[in-house]
Amino acid sequence: MHAVNTEELRKVFGSFTALDGLNLSVEEGTIFGFLGPNGAGKTTTIRILTGLAHATAGRARVLGIEVTAHQHEIAQQIGYLPEEPAFYAWMTPREFLDYVGRVFGLPTKERSTRTNELLALAGLEEAAKRRIGGFSRGMRQRLALAQALMNRPKVLFLDEPASALDPEGRKEVFDFIEHLRGQCTVFMSTHILADVERVCDTVGIINRGKLVTEAPCEALLAQYAIPAFELEVDQKAEAALTSWSNLVQREAWVKTISIHGPVVRVIVNDVEVAKRELLASITGTGLILNRYEVVRPSLEDVFLHLVGQEEEQA
Amino acid sequence: MSIFVAFRKEWLELVRSRRLLIVAVVLIFFGLTSPLAAKYIPEIITLTLGADLSKLIPTPTVLDAISQYVKNMGQFGIILALLLTMGVIAQEKDKGTAAMMLVKPLPRGAFLGAKFLGLAVMFAISLAIAGIGCYYYTLLLFEAMDIVHWLVLNLLLFVYVLVPVAITLLCSTITKSLAASGGIALGVIAIGGLLGTITKLGKYLPGELITWGTRLMKGDTSTSWIAFGVSLVLIVVPLVAAWLIFNRQEL
Numbered sequence: 001m002h003a004v005n006t007e008e009l010r011k012v013f014g015s016f017t018a019l020d021g022l023n024l025s026v027e028e029g030t031i032f033g034f035l036g037p038n039g040a041g042k043t044t045t046i047r048i049l050t051g052l053a054h055a056t057a058g059r060a061r062v063l064g065i066e067v068t069a070h071q072h073e074i075a076q077q078i079g080y081l082p083e084e085p086a087f088y089a090w091m092t093p094r095e096f097l098d099y100v101g102r103v104f105g106l107p108t109k110e111r112s113t114r115t116n117e118l119l120a121l122a123g124l125e126e127a128a129k130r131r132i133g134g135f136s137r138g139m140r141q142r143l144a145l146a147q148a149l150m151n152r153p154k155v156l157f158l159d160e161p162a163s164a165l166d167p168e169g170r171k172e173v174f175d176f177i178e179h180l181r182g183q184c185t186v187f188m189s190t191h192i193l194a195d196v197e198r199v200c201d202t203v204g205i206i207n208r209g210k211l212v213t214e215a216p217c218e219a220l221l222a223q224y225a226i227p228a229f230e231l232e233v234d235q236k237a238e239a240a241l242t243s244w245s246n247l248v249q250r251e252a253w254v255k256t257i258s259i260h261g262p263v264v265r266v267i268v269n270d271v272e273v274a275k276r277e278l279l280a281s282i283t284g285t286g287l288i289l290n291r292y293e294v295v296r297p298s299l300e301d302v303f304l305h306l307v308g309q310e311e312e313q314a
Numbered sequence: 315m316s317i318f319v320a321f322r323k324e325w326l327e328l329v330r331s332r333r334l335l336i337v338a339v340v341l342i343f344f345g346l347t348s349p350l351a352a353k354y355i356p357e358i359i360t361l362t363l364g365a366d367l368s369k370l371i372p373t374p375t376v377l378d379a380i381s382q383y384v385k386n387m388g389q390f391g392i393i394l395a396l397l398l399t400m401g402v403i404a405q406e407k408d409k410g411t412a413a414m415m416l417v418k419p420l421p422r423g424a425f426l427g428a429k430f431l432g433l434a435v436m437f438a439i440s441l442a443i444a445g446i447g448c449y450y451y452t453l454l455l456f457e458a459m460d461i462v463h464w465l466v467l468n469l470l471l472f473v474y475v476l477v478p479v480a481i482t483l484l485c486s487t488i489t490k491s492l493a494a495s496g497g498i499a500l501g502v503i504a505i506g507g508l509l510g511t512i513t514k515l516g517k518y519l520p521g522e523l524i525t526w527g528t529r530l531m532k533g534d535t536s537t538s539w540i541a542f543g544v545s546l547v548l549i550v551v552p553l554v555a556a557w558l559i560f561n562r563q564e565l
Contacts, residue, residue, distance in 0.1 A: 050417045053564040075419040086410030088323075090330045102319040103418045147414075 001064050003028040003155050003185035004049060009058035011044050011209075018044040020209035021058065026202065028063075028154075031181055033200035033217070034189040035303055041209040042189035043083060046159050049187070050080050062155055076104070079153035079184075083160045085144030089133030093124050093143050096132060097150060104151045118146035121176070137164040145173065156180065158188040162195065174199050197221075197299040205303060207310045217299065224302040227255075228267045229278055232291035235262050244285045253277060265295070316420055320428030328436050337394050338440040344390055345444025348383035349451040376456040380531045383448050384471070387441065388524050391475035392503065395437070399482035400496035402429045403560070407490050413565040422560050426487070430553060433479050441472050459531065467527035470542075474523045477548045478503050484552035487560050520545040 004026040011019040019041045026032045036042050047053040048060050051071040060067040062074050087096055097118055101111035119125050122142040127135070132143065141164045148156060161177070162170040174195045180186055181201075190196055196203065197217060204214040213220065233241050238261065245257045245264060253273040258265045268274035271294075279292060328334040356371045403426070406412040416422060445468040452459060482499035489495045510516035517525075522541035529536060 047564070052413050052417060054562075072419055072421065075417060078417070080414075080417040082410060082413060084410060086414050088327065088411060090327065095326075099319075099323055100415075100418065102322070103316070103415065103420045105419070144414075151418075 001028055002026060002061070003030070003063060004032070004187055005059075005061045005064075006045070006049075007059045009045070009048065009060055010056045011041070011048060011053065012056045018209055019048075019055075019058075022206070022209060022211055024204060024211055024214065026185060026187060026204075028185050029182055030201040031177060031186040031199055032188065033196035033203045034187060034206065035191075035193065035196065035203060035299075036189075036206035037307055040206045042206060043159055044209075045206070046080075046157050046187070046189060050078065050157055051075065076151065077154045079148035079151065079156040081144050081148045081156075081158045081161055083163065085140055087132045087140065087143070089131065091132055092129050093119060093122070093132060093135075093146075094128045096143065097147060100147045100150045106150075114150060118149060121149070122146040123172075138166065138169045141165055141169070141173075145176070153184055155185045155187060158186065158190075160190055161188060162190065162192055170195065193298070193300045193303060203299065205306055207307050212306050212310055220302055221297055221299065224297050224305060226267065226295055226297055226301075227269070227271045227274075228265060228295040229274060230263060230265050230291070230293050230295050231278075231282060231289060232263045233282075234288040234290060237287050238262055240285060240287055244282060244287060248278075248281055251277065251281075262290075316424035317427050317431070320420060320424050321431050324428045324432030325435070328432055333398055334436050334439075337398065337436055338443060340390055340394060341387065341440040341444040342447055344386035345383065345446075345448040346451055348386055348448055349379035349455050352378035352382045353455045374456075376452060376459060377532060379448070379452045379456055380459070380467075381528060384467070384524050384528050387444065387471050388474060391437070391441075391471065392478050395433075395475050395478040396482055396496060396499055396503065398436075399433060399479050400486055400499055401492045402433070402483065403486040403556075404489050404492055404495045407563075407565060408492075416565060423557050426483070426553075426557055426560055430479065430483055433483075434476060437475050437479070438472060441468055441475070463530045466530055470523040470527040473542065473545050473549070474520050477520045477545055480549040480552040480556075484556040484559075487556040487563075517541060518544050520548060 002025045004024065006022050006024045009019050009022040009024075010017070022041065022045060024045070034042050034045070044053065048055050049062055049067060051067055051074065054068065063077055065074050067074060091099070094115060097115040098111060101114060106114060119128050122139075122145065124139060124143060124146070127139065132140065135143070141161070145158075145161065148158070158177070162173045165173060170192065174192075177186055177188065178199050188196075188200070200217050202215065203217050203220055205212040215223070238259075241259060241262065241264060245259055248254055248266075249257055253268050253270040255267045255269050257267075266274070266278065268278075275294075282289060352374050356374055359371060403412070412425070416425060445464065449459060449461075449464055478499070481502055482495070485499040485502070486495040489498065506519060507521065510519040510521045516522060517538065518540050520541065522538045523545060526536075526538040526541065
């Protein structure tokens with residue numbers, strides 16, 4: 001069963017089409033990274049899936065349940081962290097988590113235990129009796145994540161979960177999300193692509209309200225891998241590097257060569273031949289090699305490539 | 315029951331934000347000072363303007379204390395109802411707390427109902443204390459009043475105050491801003507007041523509840539059930555409308 005499934009989902013605000021026939025399927029138990037430029041429709045999708053907004057057309061299901069028809073049933077099984085979490089400033093985090101626990105109908109003992117667990121998880125034990133109104137953005141974000149987990153959700157919707165955090169806070173959040181692997185499905189929109197690459201199993205890229213691609217992260221990186229190698233030689237050997245590049249440029253397996261100081265980037269026509277020939281060729285000239293690597297595209301490269309392609313077509 | 319969970323939060327908020335204290339203090343102040351004003355203002359005027367003028371001022375009676383009380387409670391009840399209700403839904407939508415809570419299994423009807431219930435209990439407690447205070451001072455300064463009639467008068471005042479609470483709650487649901495909500499509610503309540511004053515419809519509108527209560531204190535047992543029914547309709551219809559609208563709203 002799919003944890004999240006949309007079919008031809010459309011959302012129109014006046015003359016602006018936020019979602020234009022979005023088809024999306026997220027497998028249960030995966031950590032799904034939902035990527036897209038600003039205004040692509042990420043937040044709108046999450047708002048529809050959580051029941052906060054209504055679709056203009058199409059269908060949206062969470063855990064196989066139709067979103068609009070059975071909102072209460074879905075609400076029991078999901079957790080939601082909005083992009084800008086809001087709290088009752090007069091409450092303490094303990095009171096807020098207790099209130100959330102009451103809303104989920106947890107018995108007193110379980111509510112108390114869960115509240116303590118989540119305070120510890122959010123690192124807010126010492127601030128448990130302070131008013132939320134005086135919290136920093138980071139503390140609020142951690143509390144927001146904690147409240148989203150009160151009911152041990154089957155699907156956790158995170159809208160830019162680390163946008164308000166410093167690098168250390170971001171790492172903590174993504175480490176935590178990684179710990180959720182296998183426990184629940186995480187549906188996460190974010191701009192921090194390096195972290196998505198580290199944490200997410202599957203990635204969906206959305207642009208102008210349409211899904212550009214959806215694939216396992218590794219498959220996506222492999223699909224858009226650039227057949228390129230990067231080599232770095234000793235600083236003093238730059239002249240020899242130029243001579244070598246002129247020589248190797250004539251080889252049939254080489255497409256282009258570009259030199260930036262002591263670094264040379266070789267884009268090839270045949271990766272297998274290049275793997276055999278390139279290293280032998282450069283070491284044969286007597287150049288001292290400091291680094292040699294097969295260039296692996298980052299998710300950011302793939303994202304920019306795909307979104308750029310879409311923009312050109314549009 | 316979700317409504318009790320939401321009501322518990324609302325009640326805590328009314329206490330912590332000191333809204334309960336403000337309403338109680340204002341209504342109790344005017345409850346206590348109404349018989350005092352009725353009794354001593356004529357004496358103050360006499361002392362200030364001289365004994366000749368005192369002949370023109372009738373001797374204050376218990377009915378003066380009652381009419382002073384009814385006037386104060388009616389006016390300040392409406393003002394407080396408007397000020398304390400206009401932001402209850404609009405601000406939660408604007409700040410994002412409504413979205414944060416309503417993705418959870420908290421029905422929108424319970425969220426809305428708890429707001430109304432919290433405000434109703436707040437006004438009930440404040441009016442009850444103000445009523446007890448006014449009764450005590452009236453007893454000290456004038457004479458004992460009929461307790462049952464006094465109770466009925468305060469119940470009618472309570473229903474009268476709930477009308478602007480319900481109308482303002484609807485306005486707060488429709489809009490997303492405090493100012494717009496307050497402005498619309500004030501407009502609707504003002505038009506209602508004008509209708510009662512300049513047309514013959516007054517005896518069917520909530521304002522008649524105050525007249526009914528005052529009549530009762532004078533010993534006139536004639537009733538105004540139509541006005542009471544219209545008041546209940548003016549409470550229930552805005553609440554149901556607010557619930558229907560809120561259920562369809564995007565947060």
